[in-house]
Amino acid sequence: EAQVTQNPRYLITVTGKKLTVTCSQNMNHEYMSWYRQDPGLGLRQIYYSMNVEVTDKGDVPEGYKVSRKEKRNFPLILESPSPNQTSLYFCASGQGYYNSPLHFGNGTRLTVT
Amino acid sequence: KQEVTQIPAALSVPEGENLVLNCSFTDSAIYNLQWFRQDPGKGLTSLLLIQSSQREQTSGRLNASLDKSSGRSTLYIAASQPGDSATYLCAVRPLGYGQNFVFGPGTRLSVLP
Numbered sequence: 001e002a003q004v005t006q007n008p009r010y011l012i013t014v015t016g017k018k019l020t021v022t023c024s025q026n027m028n029h030e031y032m033s034w035y036r037q038d039p040g041l042g043l044r045q046i047y048y049s050m051n052v053e054v055t056d057k058g059d060v061p062e063g064y065k066v067s068r069k070e071k072r073n074f075p076l077i078l079e080s081p082s083p084n085q086t087s088l089y090f091c092a093s094g095q096g097y098y099n100s101p102l103h104f105g106n107g108t109r110l111t112v113t
Numbered sequence: 114k115q116e117v118t119q120i121p122a123a124l125s126v127p128e129g130e131n132l133v134l135n136c137s138f139t140d141s142a143i144y145n146l147q148w149f150r151q152d153p154g155k156g157l158t159s160l161l162l163i164q165s166s167q168r169e170q171t172s173g174r175l176n177a178s179l180d181k182s183s184g185r186s187t188l189y190i191a192a193s194q195p196g197d198s199a200t201y202l203c204a205v206r207p208l209g210y211g212q213n214f215v216f217g218p219g220t221r222l223s224v225l226p
Contacts, residue, residue, distance in 0.1 A: 027127055045213045059213055101147055101162045102204075103159065
């Protein structure tokens, strides 16, 4: 089944403890992206990747890192999480950037205490 | 800067009604517009993608139109069902390399049996 898989689905952690949220897609998509969704603020893009080894900042990149060493994987890294990074995170992928639909994972709900 | 708004913010209708959800964007320089559905606690599911050169797209009971020059799109749902209850979001893909997707805040739809 074609899908975008995120792990974990739920994560509770403490301030400053490094964490990684994994994202993997099995559709051979070139484009991948991370979003966070917050009440009243909607979906905001954190980072995106047009292809392997090519990443760029979205609207809210502060406090996050990403890497794209393989086409299928695009992990989101929080080196020193803070409470303001408590949010619902989504990974998405697309065949290309310009004219193909976005496919989303089921989300990771992160709580930083 | 591209901004996307959606009206209404919430809508409640009885089963069987036809309904229209609205999406407006401020800059007509886009590649395409995409409509998504989001169920509580879940990711976004792509419903329809309209390229900038197209006027409408149809899938089953759903029909999406695009008027790029006026910065508007509508999602028409025919013969609504309780299973259509969800939040519906639209997103535009601006022209230009590296331009981030811009999402609307969504319309929360409740279809009452």
